[in-house]
Amino acid sequence: MATFGNLSDRLADTFRNLRTKGKLSPADVDGTVREIRRALLDADVALDVVKDFTGKVRERALGDEVNKALNPAQQVVQIVNEELIAILGGEARRINFAKKPPTIIMLAGLQGAGKTTLAGKLAKWLAKDNHTPLLVAADLQRPNAVQQLQVVGGQAGVAVYAPEPGNGVGNPVKVARDSIKWAIDKQYDVVIVDTAGRLGVDADMMKQAADIRKAVQPDEVLFVIDAMIGQDAVATAKAFQEGVDFTGVVLTKLDGDARGGAALSVASVTGRPIIFASTGESLDDFEPFYPDRMASRILDLGDILTLIEQAQGAFDEEEAAKVAEKFRTDTFTLEDFLGQMQQLRGAGSIKKMIGMLPGMGAMKEQLNNFDEREIVRTEAIIQSMTKAERQNPKLLNGSRRVRIARGSGMTVTDVNQLVQRFEQAAKMMKTVARGGVPNIPGMGPVPGAGFGGGRGKAQQPAKKKGSKSGNPAKRAVENAAIASGEKVGAGSGATADGSAAPKGSGFGLGGRAGLPEGAPSEQELETLQKFLRR
């Protein structure tokens, strides 16, 4: 969808040219820096910040650390990533709670940034942490903002203090002041004050916000900003900093496809950390902000950590252990297969998950071709079987298959294919679970709903001498590890098969030399990719 050219594609091009060089000339660096500049501008990073940033990157890229590095191009990426993280605030910061409750949090921002929704999310998040938040409706400007907050409060299951009807009636400063007394009386330990949206250029409204701030003496003032905002982010952030002086930033609408360069601009211009990110319309779509992940997003390196977490969240550890046991004892049935598939679907849209992987530019085509409904179809087939059939696929004779095909609206060929795939997979998994090396080409570790012919990477037989890394078995084991929530050890040496590792390099030394810190290792990536594509 992003028509403005894909940053990772473009940088990849530039870096591809660099990769062949052992040494970077100033001209090479300039070319790369120019691409980075364009990329950042496309990501809506403010011009001043871009200039500053590219200056720093250029300086470091020309320095010794790069020329001495094994792979200068990778080194440049790492520098860029490091600098981004540094600007974004290095470590993630948490909310400072007051020593003596209530902790007062005030929200401010432009209209439509998502303050009211965020108030609800924050309250719910705090309530989950055993706090007792109180929402205060101090946006008396926008029609029915008060009502919206009440509804949101209801959804989040927290109390709302709304003495005034809003719609231009009432004094927000007074409401805010009174709310604190109320909170102390009723023993709420966090007060979240939702204020009206205002433009940075509106002096009266800014004064009102400053007055509210003075009246309630908040412990945190959170500046809520939309991830889609463009170059104006700087002017707005500065105006709010001068007007109300916020202590932290919340980035909303990160579930869109905006790269969120504004985050970088705001953090860099105001020096205030970004504390939270809001990533969806449900009240649970709210998470602490991770600078490293945002850096990857701005650079379009993919959000691998979130992906791993999602996968871990979706895969029940116990369940995974059970499945592994079943593989071992050869009692893995179609029913378990179905369960696995449903779990995977629980992790969210497969396309979305794949989209989080870095360097997916090249795969876009296949991504588009991948039909999520394939899984649904497979499910339908399995669900059309009787319990006995699911537990023992050998029962499936011709007439049963015809019935299943009719029941699921598929053809007998489809049913045959599924059963065949399942049997192959089960056989392979059994070998794997017993520590052997299966030699079945074209199968991912977890038996899957066919992926349009598959990408066939695993089809190369494991031929790398000595190294166990090349074999699919090892990968499969690691997949199981991921599924059971373990992090893949860096030393496990699964540099996947030859096609991914640079030719001739033992453990992918050259290619790996300078992968950005915090970014996933190639092993992790590869396992994940395998895991997803099955």
Next chain:
Amino acid sequence: MAERTPWSLSGALRGMFSKRLIDQDTWDDLETALITGDFGIDVTDEIVADLRAKVARYNTTDPKDLQRMLRETLEERFSKLDSTLKLTERPAVVLVVGVNGVGKTTTIGKFAKFLRNYDRSVVVGAADTFRAAAVEQVATWAERAGAHIVRPQHEGQDPASVAYQTIEYAQKNGIEIVIIDTAGRLQTKGGLMDELTKIRRVIEKQAPVSEVLLVLDATTGQNGLAQAEAFIQHAGVTGLVLTKLDGSAKAGFVLAVQEKTGIPIKLIGQGEGINDLTGFTPHVFVQNLIG
């Protein structure tokens, strides 16, 4: 407190045009001004290259000439498309779409008022059944504008059915213009975008859709184009509405949107008052932009 900068590039351009000669700094300043105006790097490069060529051709060194050329270039590019609203059907159905928080509901209020000023009868369909209190918000606006309103019969009703009922209401009561509010949705949410397609499909069963207005927030950056493309694909957008131009953002990205998608800007919103919505006039727009 930030100084009240008018919505314009004039601040950024003033220094540049008050100089006596065009030099390298002039070009750098121009580039900076355009990029900070959210025109995007591609359009900026195009404009700068174009102006450089013109300056060379006319052999001028006077920044005043450059200013005039910049104005002409922008005006020409902005006025390539026809920005008139087509509301000749009866009832004329207008569907209003956009991402969250761009000001759809407010725009509807202003638009209803705008139409009421021309003495057209208007009914607003509150088909944003998703966001908390959105129905009340649009109802308040409708009341202020003096328009009729059709509310969902129960919470979380299918927006398409609200749209259907609104048109039914208009046909029964002989109301001239129907405006349908929809819930804000990010363009990346496939399911929600499909819902929009459905709303449109359902409306078309009763009456042709005269206009589908995509509301864009002036503060949006380069993501605006992605938004426009997605909404065009799913809802068949026929016009753009630019809101929040009373802030400090310049909304340069709309030029790229208009040129890449061929959808004209039709309305602009410049404030929180109910009368702060006007038609789009390239000449005035560019005049404000350049100063």
